[in-house]
Amino acid sequence: MSDKPSSGNSKVLKILPYLSLLTVLAVWELIVDTGLVPNTLLATPAQVLKLFIYKLNHADPDGAVLIVHVLTSVGEALTGYILALLIGIPLGLLMGWFVVAEGLVRPIFEMIRPIPPVAWIPLAIFWFGIGLTGKAFIIWASGIVPCVINSFVGVRMTNPVYIRMARTYGASDWEIFRKICIPSALPMVFGGLQVALAASWTALVAAELIAADAGLGFLITMGRRLLMPDMIVLGMIMVGLTGVAIGIIIDRVEKRLVAGMRR
Amino acid sequence: MSENGKRKVKVSVNGLTKKFGDLLVLDDISFTVAEGELLCIVGPTGCGKTTFLNLLSRLIPPTRGNIMIDGEEADPKKHNISFVFQEPSCMPWRTVKENIAYGMEVKKVPRDELESRLKKIMDLVGLSDSADLYPNQISSSMEQRVAIARAFAVNPDLLLMDEPYGQLDVKLRYYLEDELVRIWRELKSTVIFVTHNIEEAVYLAERILVLSNKPTTVKAEVPVGLPRPRDFRDPEFVEIRKRVTDLIKWW
Ligand SMILES: Nc1ncnc2c1ncn2[C@@H]1O[C@H](COP(=O)(O)OP(=O)(O)O)[C@@H](O)[C@H]1O
Numbered sequence A: 001m002s003d004k005p006s007s008g009n010s011k012v013l014k015i016l017p018y019l020s021l022l023t024v025l026a027v028w029e030l031i032v033d034t035g036l037v038p039n040t041l042l043a044t045p046a047q048v049l050k051l052f053i054y055k056l057n058h059a060d061p062d063g064a065v066l067i068v069h070v071l072t073s074v075g076e077a078l079t080g081y082i083l084a085l086l087i088g089i090p091l092g093l094l095m096g097w098f099v100v101a102e103g104l105v106r107p108i109f110e111m112i113r114p115i116p117p118v119a120w121i122p123l124a125i126f127w128f129g130i131g132l133t134g135k136a137f138i139i140w141a142s143g144i145v146p147c148v149i150n151s152f153v154g155v156r157m158t159n160p161v162y163i164r165m166a167r168t169y170g171a172s173d174w175e176i177f178r179k180i181c182i183p184s185a186l187p188m189v190f191g192g193l194q195v196a197l198a199a200s201w202t203a204l205v206a207a208e209l210i211a212a213d214a215g216l217g218f219l220i221t222m223g224r225r226l227l228m229p230d231m232i233v234l235g236m237i238m239v240g241l242t243g244v245a246i247g248i249i250i251d252r253v254e255k256r257l258v259a260g261m262r263r
Numbered sequence B: 001m002s003e004n005g006k007r008k009v010k011v012s013v014n015g016l017t018k019k020f021g022d023l024l025v026l027d028d029i030s031f032t033v034a035e036g037e038l039l040c041i042v043g044p045t046g047c048g049k050t051t052f053l054n055l056l057s058r059l060i061p062p063t064r065g066n067i068m069i070d071g072e073e074a075d076p077k078k079h080n081i082s083f084v085f086q087e088p089s090c091m092p093w094r095t096v097k098e099n100i101a102y103g104m105e106v107k108k109v110p111r112d113e114l115e116s117r118l119k120k121i122m123d124l125v126g127l128s129d130s131a132d133l134y135p136n137q138i139s140s141s142m143e144q145r146v147a148i149a150r151a152f153a154v155n156p157d158l159l160l161m162d163e164p165y166g167q168l169d170v171k172l173r174y175y176l177e178d179e180l181v182r183i184w185r186e187l188k189s190t191v192i193f194v195t196h197n198i199e200e201a202v203y204l205a206e207r208i209l210v211l212s213n214k215p216t217t218v219k220a221e222v223p224v225g226l227p228r229p230r231d232f233r234d235p236e237f238v239e240i241r242k243r244v245t246d247l248i249k250w251w
């Protein structure tokens, strides 16, 4: 007996996802073509595909070719994300082990944490304008929260036997932190990377919808302003695809790092 | 073999008392351990055996009394103390070899000295072939051997073992008991071995301390002068085991 949910012909199972995707696309195409939904409200898949090909090498009507929008968004996202990791992970780790760090940082962190990162957008525009810095700030603010929490919890979950063992050999607090707490927390920290990425990407698109002159969120906004439903849908699809692509890359990097440490 | 009178005192415990809040666990305990001695401590579950070892290794402070090693207040930063815990203590992110090396790393043993000791101790406990495996790839008895190898590798002045074989099945326990005796004889460490298994204590010990129920005191001291290797069916062995069992049944 298999422990899978239910068995079936494996060849049929392989085509099923494509079949369902095709069905959705066909239905989508049909409801617009037959006029069930007016074309001014929803673009057909064919129109989106056409625009996609057009936008590969045309800057009009929104001002930049598609790859520029993608790279702008990715650049902003990675800047904020990496800053969130660089500050959030060490901070969370230190807070997990050193009571002084926790005592100092935790009240501030708890005060800021309930504020949704997108609520920072107006202030960020105020401070940094609509360029990369403002967006990086928003992403940093959304990405840092899971980084801090996961690193903190990871250290706190360190098996106390390892800590007692280290102490009986005479290890100092700092040595225990470096050699016991950090390696023990790493799986949790890596778990946080994906959560932080998802949070960052969401916040980025929200920020670009409101204030930008390039980027995928900006493409969507332009589609609305220019009354081009195909551009809105194209922007949405690109946001999804790019997000998935970054996720896969991070996953790969993470797997390689973890494999280097333990099998 | 009970020649404690002639041997140099390694550890002396003086009036050791421990309270957790109002709960008096250890009540004014005093005794000495000779250099190179293998001392077993037996007592009922919950009488404070683990607490006692935690005090010895300074993981927790005593309420009253003190513990001297070589005439100085016990201090893990100064003395070479090793602790084999009741629970498994192999770090999953380190290989067998790296786990065994951990104690020596903390003690800042020079690299080539560390490597040569590693090789020797891994041969001694039969882990040389598993050096590069991770803890999740080895059995629980091998994990316990890693913990023991790590403990011996620092050439401890004092090795504390807290029911290290409690979770293992009988056959493995016998095997590891023999192994412990062999390593102890070879490295001449001072060992305090805590157990609630009387047979194990009689098999291993040069001397047995029998603890009472809470509030815990040293109920009796039983020297075990049997030659090694010892035999569970030897009438003298059975006799000593009976004596210790009666002491524990007393209350
Ligand atoms: N940190 C602690 N706080 C309060 N009570 C404790 C603590 N540690 C141990 N005890 C109590 O001390 C007694 C002895 O515990 P322990 O040393 O673990 O016994 P043993 O190892 O002999 O089984 C138990 O009654 C236990 O509940």
Ligand SMILES: [Mg+2]
Pocket (backbone or CB within 6 Å): B049, B050, B051, B086, B162
């Ligand atoms: Mg115990």
